[in-house]
Amino acid sequence: MEHPTDCLNLRELELLGRQRLADSAHPSVVDYYLGGAGDERTLRGNREAWAEWRLRPRMLVDITEVDTSASVLGLTLSSPVGIAPSAMHGLAHPEGECATAAAAAEAGSLMTLSTLSTRTLEDVAAAAQGRWWFQLYLYRDREVSRALVQRAEAAGARALVLTVDAPLVGRREALLRRPLQLPPDLPLPNVGPRTPGTESLTHMQYFDSLLDTALTWRDLEWLQGITRLPLVLKGILTAEDAALAREHGAHIWVSNHGGRQLDGAVTAPEVLGEVVAAAGDREVYVDGGVTRGGDVLRALALGARAVFLGRAALWGLAAGGQAGVAHTLKLLHEELALDMALCGKTALDQLGPDLLHRR
Numbered sequence: 001m002e003h004p005t006d007c008l009n010l011r012e013l014e015l016l017g018r019q020r021l022a023d024s025a026h027p028s029v030v031d032y033y034l035g036g037a038g039d040e041r042t043l044r045g046n047r048e049a050w051a052e053w054r055l056r057p058r059m060l061v062d063i064t065e066v067d068t069s070a071s072v073l074g075l076t077l078s079s080p081v082g083i084a085p086s087a088m089h090g091l092a093h094p095e096g097e098c099a100t101a102a103a104a105a106e107a108g109s110l111m112t113l114s115t116l117s118t119r120t121l122e123d124v125a126a127a128a129q130g131r132w133w134f135q136l137y138l139y140r141d142r143e144v145s146r147a148l149v150q151r152a153e154a155a156g157a158r159a160l161v162l163t164v165d166a167p168l169v170g171r172r173e174a175l176l177r178r179p180l181q182l183p184p185d186l187p188l189p190n191v192g193p194r195t196p197g198t199e200s201l202t203h204m205q206y207f208d209s210l211l212d213t214a215l216t217w218r219d220l221e222w223l224q225g226i227t228r229l230p231l232v233l234k235g236i237l238t239a240e241d242a243a244l245a246r247e248h249g250a251h252i253w254v255s256n257h258g259g260r261q262l263d264g265a266v267t268a269p270e271v272l273g274e275v276v277a278a279a280g281d282r283e284v285y286v287d288g289g290v291t292r293g294g295d296v297l298r299a300l301a302l303g304a305r306a307v308f309l310g311r312a313a314l315w316g317l318a319a320g321g322q323a324g325v326a327h328t329l330k331l332l333h334e335e336l337a338l339d340m341a342l343c344g345k346t347a348l349d350q351l352g353p354d355l356l357h358r359r
């Protein structure tokens, strides 16, 4: 396979992306993208969990027109698929986050920009054409975080996504064995230069040292006081926390961080039902192990409003920059539309639990 558009599915794009990355980057970068925490039980679980639900298709329905469009915090998406935040897209492609954002914009999708971006917020905002959210890792230095949030709002981000499942970095053993090596010229504009005395820390240890381990529900008020952007909490896995998110006026992103944080954590399909039930009028999104249009279908049938792609977008980016991410989104869109039609569904509001049978 030479070109991303030769790939028939996301698995083939992953293989091409991994190959390109192995040719262009330090081997620790592939470890970083691929890996999970501990024994990688949750990582494997993410890959298998969607298939636990079999589909109950309905027949003799007119499916001549299938509409996959979705509305997320008032923004219309061509398909209920967005891009999850992931660090350092500049490792996958020289255009980094700008290429990802441009592909998302072109596809009528939505990109979530990581705090650990290799391009400035303003550059990514220009490429994203209003189709982006900003993900925040809350730093110990609140003034640095305040400035980032306010810059994101001024640059046109539509929501603020606070990641709540990484007060400390998970035990990623591949990186303990072979620490992540970054090119010396890789920009990290939202991290800034290393502070004196931190030279001996690995990159992951250094990122970890910047984060506020004392973050609690009480701090949401501070965050909501410095921005008018809607708040989304990323990393919610229980009905209890979904109820708290709702009480705090936040939307909910169900995620176990791609199996990279707490190994043994539940997978999203296992908990979506309880979270959606507790979420009330709050929007619920989900990520983890999504590689097929049928996974998107299942997530929506379980009550999610949209799904987000982590590694799949990175593999597309590594495989072919903007064209690779665009092809990733196109394949999922086509698969979703086909699976909807074969299930006798012509719009997303027809997807519900009656579509699912648990194995």
Ligand SMILES: Cc1cc2nc3c(=O)[nH]c(=O)nc-3n(C[C@H](O)[C@H](O)[C@H](O)COP(=O)(O)O)c2cc1C
Pocket (backbone or CB within 6 Å): 032, 033, 034, 046, 084, 085, 086, 087, 114, 115, 116, 135, 163, 234, 255, 256, 257, 258, 259, 260, 287, 288, 289, 290, 308, 309, 310, 311, 312, 314
């Ligand atoms: C290489 C990599 C970097 C990531 N960086 C971030 C990040 O900066 N912020 C964040 O909230 N989540 C981050 N994530 C987690 C993703 O947002 C997402 O939750 C996860 O990748 C979803 O699982 P999937 O890769 O199976 O789609 C990262 C994931 C990967 C694979």
Ligand SMILES: CCCCCCC(=O)C(=O)O
Pocket (backbone or CB within 6 Å): 087, 116, 166, 167, 168, 169, 170, 204, 207, 208, 211, 257, 260
């Ligand atoms: C918890 C600080 C380092 C996280 C780096 C980015 C990230 O979320 C990842 O999964 O990797």
